[in-house]
Amino acid sequence: MIALFACLLLLLIGLYAVVTKRNIIRIIIGFSLVEYAVNLFFALVGFKHNGIPPIITHLGQSRSNFVDPVPQALVLTAIVIGLATTALMLALAMRIYEKYRTFDITEIRRLKG
Amino acid sequence: MRGMSLIVQTVARLLAGMLFLFGTYIVLHGHLTPGGGFAGGVLIAAAFILVSLAFGSVEQTERNSYTLSSVVESLGGVLFVSLALAGYAAGTFFFQGAAAYGTGTPLRLISGGIILPANIAIGIKVGAGLFAVFLALGASRFVMKD
């Protein structure tokens, strides 16, 4: 239970960066932290005491103490998607820097208006 | 000198092939051992990125590989959808892999119905897509400068 709450704390740290930081790269780092926290939360929910990985290595193997494979399957694709969306955000940040010469979002808002 | 120092280039030359081979192994054994198309695809992209970072790149070659990798990425996506459509060809539903391909001998390399070809399609797609993203972000051009 403490592990689950520590995981939520990591999510809140990432959310803090997203909400209060003014540097675009810092905001992207915050998004990545939120993503890691959610992925880790899924893996923690599926964990089983004395469990083994859900992989059948020989026929007739006992499958009773496999850990839950469904959260792992959900997270597996989400990790790669997270990399692609992070790259998308970084590309946007690079374009913004090329146009305004700064990563500061308040500065960008002032320059625009 | 283009790219990084001689030590980095030598190590990259030795490692890149093995990295590519390991990525292919992970893609092909995704239905038997940990791994699969997503992990192996990222490893294959990492092999290309290692070479590209260590040796730098020329503008024209980079543009060619950029176009080629985005085309290969789309082909991987098309391959994945057509594998799913093969369920219709077998007379059942979308994504009915076992009916279309058969399950094969359990725990052998050629088994797992749709899973082995779908892993290959996803590996191609993820590897080419991430390498295209890397080229688009232009990290190798930064290394070229010094």
Place this chain on the structure above:
Amino acid sequence: MIELYVLLAAMIIAALVAIEIKDLLAAAVALGIVGFSVAIMFILLQAPDLAIVQIVVETLTVVFFAAVILRTTNSDTTVGGFRRELVLPTVVYVGFGLLFLLVAGQAMAGLPGFGNPTMLVAREYIALGLERTGAGNVVAAIILDFRGYDTLGEVTVLFTAVVGVLTIMRRAGRKGQGAEGRG
């Protein structure tokens, strides 16, 4: 499972470093520490599939961050100093954080507890995975056979994200806009 808590503490410290340190390149490296700790935790949580993906993805994440930061700037000019426009977001954040922890505490009481997953659907998948799909890896059987539509959606999202990056970063072909915004 003491190493789990040690890693969680290390992750939280590294996350705080990542969002507070002045140098952006150091922040990206601290983000890498968090990601690799997540990979080690996946191994401890008996999820080798996730661990492999997380290790390689984290390497590429740090490479992408380094690529962008080295091509732009690595000094964060916004660190420190009191800003009036940040008062409202901070207040809203604290309020939301407290509410979130309260609701999460309530929801945790309904969960079966750490180390005892419910596994209603998963039991079926584990029992039938090898027979129905012929794959020894139950996770691969789920993502590509039982829940293939999920993976199709993820592949679509990946394709969209990659096309988005390529569209944003393309150099030629924008007609009638001059050299503006091209750096």
